[in-house]
Amino acid sequence: MSFLLPVAVLLVSAQLPLSTQLQLPTGETAELAADYVLYEPERQVLTARGHTVLRSGELLLRADELSYDQVNQVAVARGSVMLVNGLMAAVADEVTVDVESQEANVKGGLFMQKRGVSPEALFQARTPQELRNLGETPVLMSGTRIKRTGQNSFEVDGLAFAPCLCEAGTPSWRLEASSAEVALGEHATLTWPVVYVHSVPVFALPWLYLPLAERRSGLLIPRPSFSGLNGVSFEQPVFITLGRSYDLTLTPAYYLGRAEKDVTRTLDGESFTRPEPGRNGIRGPRLLTEFRYMPSAGTEGRATLGLLYDFHPVRNPVTGDFFLGEDRSLIRERRGLRGEASLQHRQDLGGGFHDRIDAFVVSDGFYTRDITADIIARENQYLRSTGVLYHRGEDHWAGLEVGLRQDIRWGYGLLGSNTAPAGAVLDKELTPAPRTFQRLPNLTWALPERPLFGRLVGGMKMEFTRLSPLLSRFGDEGEDGRHDPDRLLVVTNPSGTQRDPDPAQGNGLFDASDREARDRVDLLPRLSSSFALGPYARLSPALSLRQDFYLGEVSGRAAQRGYPMLDLVVDSELARTFQFRGSTLRHSLVPSVRLRYVPLVWGGLPPPGASPERPGQVYDEVDAALPVTPPGVARRFLHAVVELHQTLGARQASGARSELLRLTLGQGFDLSRHMPTLGQGVALDDDKTVRDTFGRLTASLGAFSGGGVIRYDPNTREIAQLSADFQVSVPQGSIFARYDDLMGVGSDRLRRSLDALVGPALSSAQRAQFLTAGTQVSLGFGLGIRYEAIVQPQARNESPLSQQWFAVSYGPACNCWRIEGVARLARGQTFPDFGANLTITGVGTFGTGG
Structure with a gap:
């Protein structure tokens, strides 16, 4: 004034x-x-x-x-x-x-x-x-x-x-x-x-x-919450501006943890009862730090560091049980300092160079399950981190990538620590942590396909990959080449299948079928062309060659495997346009036949370095690029896929275009047993010629959008995959759902290998069903309701409802602000977790999430 x-x-x-x-x-x-x-x-x-x-x-x-x-x-x-x-x-x-x-x-x-x-x-x-x-x-x-x-x-x-x-x-x-x-x-x-x-x-x-x-x-809105996993907790975020391009958010918090309950246990035939905390969850102070930066248009990133001092007792990293003393009392040695960290970074370095980092790490494998009650996050088995530096030019792509995985299936520490507290009585010795294989590093040089002469087009991709544990040169998996926390291996004999001890696992020696660090060079040149077959069809042949060279870093043994791939695609297109209510509709039919032939295979995968007489070992998708065969047998193949694509598109008078419908019907064939074998290779007499029949559909019309995939295996007369999703926009809200039903080894992407066109016939009755459905509606007077459920119909001896969210919110019609109360009930919980979220336009969202 x-x-x-x-x-x-x-x-x-x-x-x-x-x-x-x-x-x-x-x-x-x-x-x-x-x-x-x-x-x-x-x-x-x-x-x-x-x-x-x-x-x-x-x-x-x-x-x-x-x-x-x-x-x-x-x-x-x-x-x-x-x-x-x-x-x-x-x-x-x-x-x-x-x-x-x-x-x-x-x-x-x-x-x-x-x-x-x-x-x-x-x-x-x-x-x-x-x-x-x-x-x-x-x-x-x-x-x-x-x-x-x-x-x-x-x-x-x-x-x-x-x-x-x-x-x-x-x-x-x-x-x-x-x-x-x-x-x-x-x-x-x-x-x-x-x-x-x-x-x-x-x-x-x-x-x-x-x-x-x-x-x-300044201080942001505090976040009080309650969950069945961690009891009452309180977080107070503090936002700190560090100039126009940097900021820092500090979030101190305290988790009271769940109250201890009397638990009855039986040991050596004797039952006893004592108070124990929950096996999962945390109790104690926590500080989460988030640093964000965007100093230029081509550089941005986010780094987080969370530290927690956990007062709960330590657990067995394999079983998750608490350690007991000689008098069967609970050893209450604290878990102590735990934490998490992440980094997401993108940068344009100029001159065609770029880098990208997506890194995540936790102090131990139990950390994610202790922090979050969300069932999806708790089911993660690995944390994957990648860092890549690449150069993209008009005629090439070259990159250096490092890929790391942290195994969080068990509770081992970040570097594999698994020490029991002093005075603990163990039924058996703790198993060493698995030595997870990493990409250290992966070098890629690729030439995109370009015209060479005439109608001939060519391209090239070359990769060098080193696969190795982070702190060792072999995996120490034992006889079967797989890590088992109980040190057991599956043995099949005339009396049946049983699990016997695996003394070679975790013995610190390079023996049995231990996987050794492996260096691989993968070459994939490709030539292709395209010819018109009159006015009605097109023929597109291609020839590529995959050649791999392997070197074992411990045994020093070298190996190689290679095979050519002949591709042939014949397709056509029939189209018609017509007018409908002021719009121009275009309907097209595109039939196509695709063949892929591997006539011969030379060489094979390297066997375990300590046991060269055993079958070759598969490390990743490149090693598994050929169809599944009996152990040690290289496989040539001929696959075919016949498809019919239909699309219906619309063009408005304004010029706007949209695709209303896309339908693909197809049939896969494995013709390997009907083709001659050249060089090393085998065709199995019991191979089935007809493989999956499939259909894919996507549709969008007005307020409705959705799609689905179905795959039917005629050999077993089973639906190999059934997936569908839809979303309907209703006045003041929407309804959505997604359903997945997978048989055998999963979807088509999992059923077939890298270079194959069709997957193997189903060999097991493994099945997974998953349904996610929900709705979000505004009911007037600023009131909103949100509901979402995850259903697993195949769940045995437990409720198929694995997790549910229900939220009620209130705010003005312009969503200038909105306050929401959230209840989440997971399978096995007696009472739901409660939380609240407050969203203020221009300020942000504060609360418990969910």
Whole structure:
């Protein structure tokens, strides 16, 4: 607010407008205009009436009447008071200002932070309502007493604050505080704030910091929550701005953990009962740090570090059970310091060079299951991290990649630690942690296909891959080449299948079928062409060659395997266009036949370095690129796929295009047994010629979109895959669902290998079913409902409902803010987990998630 110094003026006729310059207390000059101005020398009072306007620089004051008492240094603006200072605006019925103390008492006042409008447009507003309607109002405040403490800072008593305004009248919600410190355009610090929704108090805090602009440092809204996994917890995020391109969020938290319960256990035929905490979950303090940066348009990233001191007792990394002492008492040695870290980074280095990092790590394999109750996150078996540096040119792609995996199927430490606490009695020795194989590194050089001469097109891809454990040169898996936490291997003999001890696993020796670190060079050149078969069809032949060279780093043995691949595609297209309700529809049929032939295979996969007489070992998808065969037998093959593609597209009069329907029907064939074998190779007499029959459908029409895949194996007369999903937009909401039913080894992508066109016949009755469905609807009056369920129909001896979410929210129609209560019930829980989320436009979402 600006204040007048004494000015001597004469009485001027009320019929003539007056414009005069005045000296402000700050030393600035202001322009005063009114219908008339009166100065009373005896009382030393200046009064301006009728369309009064006072302007100085970026500040503009409008009122019906403005008076200034020189003796008491009090200025009063009455009637339709409007104040504009940059993008800050205010309206009031009356404002009384004490010039000396810089305090103002406001009646019927509202202070607004504007955006989407220029200060000049705000200056032109003639009425308070016109000023309120201009642009957007992300912040709305009012107060009974205001004291200016700086150029744009104030102390406010009786503050009422709404961070977002979307209604024409009084906001449907607000924050009220007994006092506050406000920095316009920056932040507000509130003492004893209370959240009101339609004049009903719903939430109170002793202190609160709220940003009035993006990227302002301060406390964010706290996050209290309760879960059946970790009991009551409280988090208080702190946001710290580190310049325009960097910020830091610190989130200290404390988890009280679940209450201990009496558990009855049986050991050596004797039962006993004692209080124990839950096997999963945490208890203790935690600090999560998140650092974000975007210093340039081509560089961005996010790094997190979470540290936790866990008071719960340590567990067996294999079984997850607590350790017991000699007297069968629970050993309560604390798990101690645990944590997590992640880094996502993208950067354009210039000159065609780029880098990308996606890294995730936890202190131990149980960490994810202890922190989150979400069933999907808890089922992860590996954390995968990649880092790649690559160069992309017009005629090549070259990259260096490092790929790491952390095995979290068991509770081993990050570097494989599995030490039992002192005094623990063990039934058997703890198994060493698995030595997970990593890509250290992978080098790729690729030439995209380009014209060579005539119709001939060629390309090339070359990879060097080193597969090795991080801290060793062999896996120490034992006789079967697989890690088993119980050190057992499957043995099949005439009496049946049984599991026997595997003494070679984890013995620290390179023996049996231990996988050794392996270096591989993979070459894949390709030549292709395309010819027209008259006006109705196209023929596209291709020839490629996969050649692999292997070297074992421990045994020093080398091996090689190679095979050519002949591809032949014949396709055609029939299309028709027609008009329908002002749109042009195009229907097309594209029949195609694709053949892939591997006539011979030379060489084979390297066997275990310590047991060269055994069959070759498969490490990854390149090693498994040939179809599955009996152990040690290389396989040539001829596969065929016949498909019919149909599409229906629409083009509007405006030129907009959309695809309404796409349907693909196909049949796979394995013709290997009917083709001659060249060189090393074998065709199995019991191979089935006819393989999966499949169909794929996607559709989009108005509010509906969806699709599905079905694969039927005629040999076993079983549906190998059935997947479907849909989403329907309904008034004020949507309904969605996805269903997956997989037989055998999974979907088509899993059933076939890298170079094959069709997968193997089903050899097992393994089945997985998964249904996710839900809805999200707004019911009017700002009320919203969200429900989602995960169903596993094949679940045995337990509820098929593996997890459910139910949420009720409330907020205005413009979603300026929304508060949501969430309940999540997982299978096996007696009571659901509860949480709450608060979303404020321009500020963010705070709460428990879900």
